[in-house]
Amino acid sequence: MRLNDYKKFVILGNGEYPTSSIPLSILYNAEHVICCDGAAENYVSNGMLPYKIIGDCDSLSKNFKNLYKNIIIQVTDQETNDLTKSVKYLLDSGITEFNIVGATGKREDHTLGNISLIMDYMNMGANVRMYTDYGVFIPCHGTCTFSTNPKQQLSIINFDAKRIYSKDLKYPLSDFTKWWQGTLNETLYDTVTIEAEGDYLVYINY
Missing domain, CATH: 2.60.120 (Jelly Rolls)
Structure with a gap:
């Protein structure tokens, strides 16, 4: 597959951190990366600074929250997951084109949920793709x-x-x-x- 699908905005999910060259390239070529809650610590440990950190913040250490409080958007709504909260933030900001990486792996139920959710994101008006270490999901x-x-x-x-x-x-x-x-x-x-x-x-x- 010939890929040059770099978007200005990328959401980094709190699944397994990307290891393959394609999602890593998508991630590191983005101008703005929104980290879903606990994904922020992995992203920062790789020498990067998130644009925003969005979620209920239950996966972040107290020290980390203090260090990055200026870019944290805490959303306590338990009816949606942190990935959807991040997508809603972008859509509410008028941003409809973005990619998602790091949203699969770890728990299989979360993986299935996140994959199926991109259909909802499309119907909410998003032009979105989800990149994994092995391929890309396109609604x-x-x-x-x-x-x-x-x-x-x-x-x-x-x-x-x-x-x-x-x-x-x-x-x-x-x-x-x-x-x-x-x-x-x-x-x-x-x-x-x-x-x-x-x-x-x-x-x-x-």
């Missing part, structure tokens, strides 16, 4: 086109889309209803167009 609505490499691994997770179709993949698509049914496909060309009516999630392996 989609309707017909979407991606730059890829031939024989690149690609999966589609359907949410409510109908009439899903592409001539650019090795295996034919259908209106699958279970998440696993659209996984482990393969690209044929250097671009892929997926046609659909509704919402679906694309995962492209690096």
Whole structure:
């Protein structure tokens, strides 16, 4: 996959800190990094300074909170997680384009929750992608086109889309209803167009 998806704003989640070159490049080329609560300590230990630290702050030490109190935005709402609080902060500030890294790993339930949430973020008006150490998740609505490499691994997770179709993949698509049914496909060309009516999630392996 040919990536040059640098955004001015990046959210660093409190999952496993990125180790692969692509999410690290996305992270370190951002002008402003918002850290979700406990992710801030990892980010600072790597010699960086967050733009904002957002969350309920239950994962931060007292000393760390004192040192960085001027950039901490504490949101005590327990109905949303720290990733969503960070996304809402950006959207409320009029910022709709951003990437997310470090939002997977550690607890599998948190990983599944964060991955599914980017569909909500898209429907809230965000142009967002989630980068992991292995690939990128892209929330989609309707017909979407991606730059890829031939024989690149690609999966589609359907949410409510109908009439899903592409001539650019090795295996034919259908209106699958279970998440696993659209996984482990393969690209044929250097671009892929997926046609659909509704919402679906694309995962492209690096």
